[in-house]
Amino acid sequence: MRKILLITLTFIAFTPAFSQSNLEINICGNTENTITKQDINEKTISQTELLKCTELFVNDTNWKVNFFTFIFVSKKDGAEDTVMQLNMKGNKLSERMIVIIKKYNPDKIYIEKIELINSKEEFTTGKPLILILKD
Numbered sequence: 001m002r003k004i005l006l007i008t009l010t011f012i013a014f015t016p017a018f019s020q021s022n023l024e025i026n027i028c029g030n031t032e033n034t035i036t037k038q039d040i041n042e043k044t045i046s047q048t049e050l051l052k053c054t055e056l057f058v059n060d061t062n063w064k065v066n067f068f069t070f071i072f073v074s075k076k077d078g079a080e081d082t083v084m085q086l087n088m089k090g091n092k093l094s095e096r097m098i099v100i101i102k103k104y105n106p107d108k109i110y111i112e113k114i115e116l117i118n119s120k121e122e123f124t125t126g127k128p129l130i131l132i133l134k135d
Contacts, residue, residue, distance in 0.1 A: 023060055023126045025068075025114055028053035042130045047101065050131065054093035058116060058126060065091035065126070067115040072106040087113075101133075108132055 024041055026034065030053075033044040056065045067089055074082040082104060088094055093101075101109070114126035 023058050023063055023116055023124065025056050025058060025065065025111065025126045025129045027057075027131070028055055029057050031059075040128045040130060042132060044132045044134055047105065047133050047135045050133065051098060051101065054098065056091045056093075056111065056114075056129075062118050063116045063124070063126075064118075065114060066117040066123070067113070068111050069113040070097050071110040071112060072100070072104070072108065074104040074106050105135075106133060 024036070026041075027043065027045060027050065030045075030049075031043075035042045056068065058064060067087070068091075070084075070086045070088055070093065072084055074084075084100055084104075086094070086097060086100075088097070109131040110128065111131065112128040114128065116124050116126050
């Protein structure tokens with residue numbers, strides 16, 4: 001009985017260490033117009049605002065974005081036209097991503113597969129972010 005109790009207590013103590021991260025990503029620290037959901041966040045932002053500040057930040061200052069995937073679907077006449085996926089090292093949208101945003105004027109941008117790193121070089125993941133562009 002003691003072994004079962006000890007195993008149960010040990011399991012309960014270590015469970016938080018392996019739970020999914022609640023680290024959230026935002027654009028330039030701006031969390032206005034963000035809808036927080038369990039598995040993903042959605043932020044409404046104008047294309048102009050996005051292009052003024054293209055850095056991704058984490059809601060915990062001990063962590064920073066190390067890598068992410070940038071995905072968008074461009075639509076013409078109600079049909080899906082162009083799907084683009086780019087991988088990015090670091091926490092900023094690249095010049096190529098900025099050119100793509102200007103050229104295709106997407107309605108939504110998906111920032112996914114977000115890898116975070118801290119000063120101890122430990123890695124975790126952040127919640128995906130959907131940017132809903134208005135203008």
